[in-house]
Amino acid sequence: MPELKLKGVTVVDTFAEAFPMVGTRIIITAPTLEWALIAARTMTGFATSVIAAGAEAGIERTLSADETLDGRPGVAVLIFTMDTNKLQTQLRNRVGQCVLTSPGSACFAGLEGEKKLKLGASLRFFGDGWQMSKRVGGRRFWRIPVMDGEFVCEATTGLTKKAVGGGNLLVLGKSHAAVLAACERAVRVIDDVPEVITPFPGGIVRSGSKVGSKYKGQIASTNDAYCPTLKAAVKTALPLDVEAVLEIVIDGLTKESIAKAMRAGMHAIADGGAEQGITHITAGNYGGNLGPHHFHLKEIIA
Amino acid sequence: MSALTFELKGKPDQRLDLSPLIPAKLNDLKPKDIEALAIGTTRVKLSVGDAFKVKGNDAGSLRFVGTDGRCDKIGAGLTEGEIVVEGDAGAYLGDAMKGGKIEVKGGAGVLAGASMSGGSITIAGDAGERAAGIAVGETLGMRGGQLTINGNAGPLLGERMRRGFVIVGGNAGDYAGGRMVAGTILFKRGVGRYAGFGLRRGSLIFIEAPKDLLPTFCDCGVMEFDYLRILDRWLRTTGQHVGLGDRARRLMGDMAALGKGEMLIVA
Numbered sequence: 145m146p147e148l149k150l151k152g153v154t155v156v157d158t159f160a161e162a163f164p165m166v167g168t169r170i171i172i173t174a175p176t177l178e179w180a181l182i183a184a185r186t187m188t189g190f191a192t193s194v195i196a197a198g199a200e201a202g203i204e205r206t207l208s209a210d211e212t213l214d215g216r217p218g219v220a221v222l223i224f225t226m227d228t229n230k231l232q233t234q235l236r237n238r239v240g241q242c243v244l245t246s247p248g249s250a251c252f253a254g255l256e257g258e259k260k261l262k263l264g265a266s267l268r269f270f271g272d273g274w275q276m277s278k279r280v281g282g283r284r285f286w287r288i289p290v291m292d293g294e295f296v297c298e299a300t301t302g303l304t305k306k307a308v309g310g311g312n313l314l315v316l317g318k319s320h321a322a323v324l325a326a327c328e329r330a331v332r333v334i335d336d337v338p339e340v341i342t343p344f345p346g347g348i349v350r351s352g353s354k355v356g357s358k359y360k361g362q363i364a365s366t367n368d369a370y371c372p373t374l375k376a377a378v379k380t381a382l383p384l385d386v387e388a389v390l391e392i393v394i395d396g397l398t399k400e401s402i403a404k405a406m407r408a409g410m411h412a413i414a415d416g417g418a419e420q421g422i423t424h425i426t427a428g429n430y431g432g433n434l435g436p437h438h439f440h441l442k443e444i445i446a
Numbered sequence: 447m448s449a450l451t452f453e454l455k456g457k458p459d460q461r462l463d464l465s466p467l468i469p470a471k472l473n474d475l476k477p478k479d480i481e482a483l484a485i486g487t488t489r490v491k492l493s494v495g496d497a498f499k500v501k502g503n504d505a506g507s508l509r510f511v512g513t514d515g516r517c518d519k520i521g522a523g524l525t526e527g528e529i530v531v532e533g534d535a536g537a538y539l540g541d542a543m544k545g546g547k548i549e550v551k552g553g554a555g556v557l558a559g560a561s562m563s564g565g566s567i568t569i570a571g572d573a574g575e576r577a578a579g580i581a582v583g584e585t586l587g588m589r590g591g592q593l594t595i596n597g598n599a600g601p602l603l604g605e606r607m608r609r610g611f612v613i614v615g616g617n618a619g620d621y622a623g624g625r626m627v628a629g630t631i632l633f634k635r636g637v638g639r640y641a642g643f644g645l646r647r648g649s650l651i652f653i654e655a656p657k658d659l660l661p662t663f664c665d666c667g668v669m670e671f672d673y674l675r676i677l678d679r680w681l682r683t684t685g686q687h688v689g690l691g692d693r694a695r696r697l698m699g700d701m702a703a704l705g706k707g708e709m710l711i712v713a
Contacts, residue, residue, distance in 0.1 A: 214675040
């Protein structure tokens with residue numbers, strides 16, 4: 145089979161294996177975009193991987209004043225977990241600790257859906273009996289008295305069970321700087337794709353993992369096949385001249401949005417990548433038996 | 447299909463009970479059966495055919511033409527569909543309605559939207575006393591939906607209201623929002639005496655400060671309310687430019703009752 149090249153970068157004939165997740169979107173508004181971003185970044189901090197962070201979350205996009213319910217600048221946040229109960233707990237804790245606490249903030253549903261998650265409906269108890277429920281245009285809001293006025297929070301937000309987590313791209317290159325620069329380019333274009341987030345630091349993860357370990361109780365461990373320092377000792381996936389590998393993990397509300405994000409990411413990586421020393425774009429999978437969603441790189445860029 | 451139209455022939459010599467004329471009750475009836483429905487309120491029998499000229503065939507969309515203040519219970523118990531009243535409506539307009547839409551081009555009598563729980567009523571003219579108040583046999587007033595009165599509202603507007611939204615374009619009478627349990631009333635102009643009498647919860651929003659305030663309402667000062675922004679933007683999507691802004695004086699009361707209600711006087 146002929147090797148597939150994208151602007152001189154080899155696209156490995158493999159697929160990203162992704163999993164079903166439950167997810168939701170909320171809208172955070174504030175007196176300024178800067179404060180909406182502060183609340184959103186705080187709420188989505190330490191939300192890189194469900195392995196130990198409880199949830200995967202990130203900022204989807206910013207919203208202008210005329211796109212929000214209260215006419216103030218806002219931020220759309222996506223949050224994902226493996227099941228509904230965990231999502232409910234994570235949402236309550238994160239909004240309660242990071243958005244309710246943030247000066248001038250308000251919080252609204254960002255997703256419709258028959259199934260609902262409680263938002264203000266659980267945070268209202270902070271009001272200690274002084275909270276007020278208000279219905280406006282068929283939507284219910286809680287007004288919770290706080291020291292800078294009122295925290296307005298919609299009662300519920302919609303839930304989707306069709307979310308997908310773990311869409312990914314692995315970037316191989318001849319220098320750490322080149323791989324990092326290529327991944328930064330990819331994250332920037334993926335930022336513009338609706339319905340997706342890249343939950344890792346700056347959207348990039350350097351410690352890709354495999355399932356299991358030699359140690360009992362360690363559920364995930366380093367992906368040795370992609371560690372450049374272990375090329376000589378393990379069944380490596382890396383050519384000798386590859387010095388670094390970085391991964392971009394993508395979670396999305398739909399599988400179509402993930403495919404779009406991966407496509408945009410691959411083109412951004414390949415753009416000028418070969419000259420800088422990017423050699424391969426590949427993807428992580430577990431043989432195809434674990435996750436029901438397979439994103440074949442060849443089909444995505446076709 | 448054209449709206450099923452009831453045109454009042456003359457002035458009947460009794461008040462009319464038009465509660466049988468709602469889409470849910472007319473859907474399966476033939477024109478002959480509709481004309482035979484009894485709408486009298488005295489011992490002298492009166493049918494739809496006696497009082498109205500009936501035209502059209504779409505029972506999901508009703509029109510009353512030439513009605514006056516003695517045509518009671520228009521849209522009472524409405525659950526779906528649309529009613530347009532080209533004239534005045536009598537007492538109990540949309541009484542205990544659960545859904546659907548009523549539009550009155552004239553005024554309405556007493557107890558318009560009493561104990562309604564859903565849907566919307568728009569009255570172009572004035573509404574009588576106890577609009578959004580307590581229907582006969584009920585313990586609570588309006589429980590949901592929206593009532594828009596573009597003219598003046600009589601006394602006891604929204605008495606013991608539990609939920610829902612009322613907006614008054616003109617002046618409201620005495621005891622507006624009296625004994626309210628919850629819900630929201632927006633006053634674009636003045637109110638009479640004793641507004642918020644016995645208010646437990648709920649919001650009375652004023653564009654003009656009320657002339658007389660009950661002494662049992664206590665001042666919290668002026669501050670920003672994101673709620674007003676949300677309300678204002680939503681009203682704009684329904685075509686009403688009220689200009690609520692985002693600052694208001696908040697008074698809590700009625701301290702002689704539960705005292706968790708509020709007056710927001712737009713600043």
